[in-house]
Amino acid sequence: MKKVIVVGAGVAGIAAAIRLQYLGYEVEIYEKNDKIGGKMNQISRDGFQFDVGPTIVMMKDIYEEVFTFCNRDPKDYFTMEKVDPMLHLYFSKNEPLSLSSDLSQLVPTLESISEADAEGFMAFLSDIYKRYLIAKEAFITKSFRSFWDFYNPKSLIAGLKLKTFNDAYSSISKFVEDERLRKALAFQTLYIGVSPYQGPSLYTIIPMIELFYGVYFIKGGMYGFAKGMEKLFLELGGQLHLNTEVEEILIEDGLTRGIRVAGEEIYSSSVVVGADFPYAMTQLIPDEKKRGKYTNRKIDQMEYSCSCFLLYLGVDKKYPVEAMHSIYFADDFKKNVDQLFETGEFPDDPSFYIYVPTKMDESLAPAGHEAVYVLVPVPELSKYDDWSAEKVAQYRQQILNKMKEETIFSDIDEHIVFEEHFTPVRFEKEFNAYNGATFGLKPTLKQSNYYRPHNKFAYADNLYFCGSSTHPGAGVPIVMQSAKLAVEELMKDDPSI
Structure with a gap:
């Protein structure tokens, strides 16, 4: 049985490990932290449980597929429930919007704005759905090894059909006039860390996916899914090494031999890296000559997604929350994004997102209490790095003041009984997110598809990568797809298959 080492037990790493273990490899995961999940982690204290990172479940079939691939029933590992309304959107000077994936509820909402916008909204969904099907077949489900894997007639024709050269906001504006609807369809590019005023228009597939396929909630929070994957991996016989930091990936004469941990060399037939790609290049392959084009200078020159400032607030009061997921837009959204x-x-006037999981799962807080998760998009560390205790306290108060002024949490500062926060510095330190960029490399045209780090490493055999900074990109379902592609690449190279 061939041994495969997986570096990192984030979503991508553990998804790849499950597949490989099921396929008959002897898989060992090495994770520096004391539990699995990566950014899909959990803060659990004083009766409160908070998801650290991702909170919105889209494309539920991809979550389930890693279990069905192993002939397991996903319901034996985690419980999923549909969320409706999906989102409440709040605007400083306009009436709020409630978005439902139920067409019979969505259409009256759109018609209340105007029939022209309702028609345009549906035309937008039709247009982006067609482009999504093209992208899924030609790019999302395919990996790229060579120039010709991407530059061939079929791929080039598909690329032209995608019409990627317009930015997301401009593309949406061709279909709808109402500024609220434009923001409702555009802001979700921030889910993958890119500006809607710069990111390729293809990324407007995100609201389409939410509306067509629904948004879901996992009982126990997103970490319930991570724990379900851990359970499956261990059931299959995989080995998990926690609190074990990988120091180096061993490469000799263009061949990957294994890893170094605490000075000890551990050998394997292949290595799959789920750690953030830029971190892996600069820290796990210290000899630049072994990295090909990915020199330190190249890594620094690449563009990175935004980061997040998060507040986790446990409060001793129940609030009349309308929706589990809510977005509050800055008065000048364009300035905010710039x-x-x-x-x-x-x-200075941030947009922010509020997630109240206790609306659907009261076990996440003590009786009569609420778990309130607040996310504010912020620059990554190469653009802004002042996260001193004094600044954090200032930003915290700024966000609480906005919550008191603009939300139902008008007295929240009087009821906080538990509090923790996350900054870009913590994302960099705890999860090896390069520059604290929560979503990895920014998905620009120059850093997408063939131009994004590949799943098979070009400069050393038997080395494979998955995660948000590799192809196909960020977001939990897409990261899980990167794990699938990395495994497929490894199997292509296995002479025994």
């Missing part, structure tokens, strides 16, 4: 990606400032 501060994230252009000027590199903590936004």
Whole structure:
């Protein structure tokens, strides 16, 4: 039985490990932290449980597929429930919107704005669905080894059909006039860390996926899914080494031999890396000559997604929460986004997201209490790095003041009984996110598909990569797809198959 080492027990790493273990390999995961999940982690204390990172479940079939691939029933590992309404959107000077994936509820909402916008909204969904099907077949489900894997007539024709050269916001504006609807369809590019005013229009597939396929909640929070994957991996016979940091990936004469841990060399037939690709290049392959084009200078020059400032607030009061997921838009959304990606400032009037999982699972807080998760998009560390205790306290108060003024949490500061926060510095330190960029490399045209780090490493045999900074990109379902592609690449190279 061939031994495969997986570096990192984040979503991508453990998904790849499950597949490989089921396929008959002897798999060992090495994870530096004391539990699995990577950014899909959990804060659990004083009766409160908070998801650290991702909170919105889209494309539920992909979550389930890693279990059905192993002939297991996903329901034996985690419980999923549909969320409706999916989102409540709040605007400083306009009426809020409630978005439902139920067509009979969505259409009246759109018609209340105007019939022209309702028609345009549906036309937008039709247009982006067609482009999504092209992208899925030609790019998302395929990996790229060579120039010709991408530059061939079929791929080039598909690329032209995708119409990727417009930015997301401009593309949406061709279909709808109402500014609220434009923002509702555009802001979700921030889910993968890119500006809607710069990111390719293809990324407007995100709201389409939410509306067509629904948004779901996992009982126990997103970490319930991570624990379900851990359970499956161990059942299959995999070995998990926690609190074990990998120091180096061993490469000799262009061949990957294994890893170094605490000075000890551990050998394997292949290595799959789920750690953030830029971190892996600079820290796990210290000899630049072994990295091909990925020199330190190249890594620094690459573009990175935004990061997040998060508040986890346990409160001793129940609030009349309308929706589990809510977005509050800055008065000047364009300025807000420019501060994230252009000027590199903590936004003076930030947009923010509130997630209240206790609306659907009261076990996540003590009786009569609420778990309130607040996320503010902020610049990554190469653009802004002042996260001193004084600044964090200032930003915390700024966000609490906005919550008191703009949300139902008008007295939240009087009821906080538990509090923790996450900054870009913590994302960099705890999860090896390069520059603290929560979503990895920014998905620009120059950093997508063939131009994104490949799943099979070109400069050393038997080395494979998955995760948000590799192809196909960020977001939990897409990261899980990267794990699938990395495994497929490894199997192509296995002479015994």
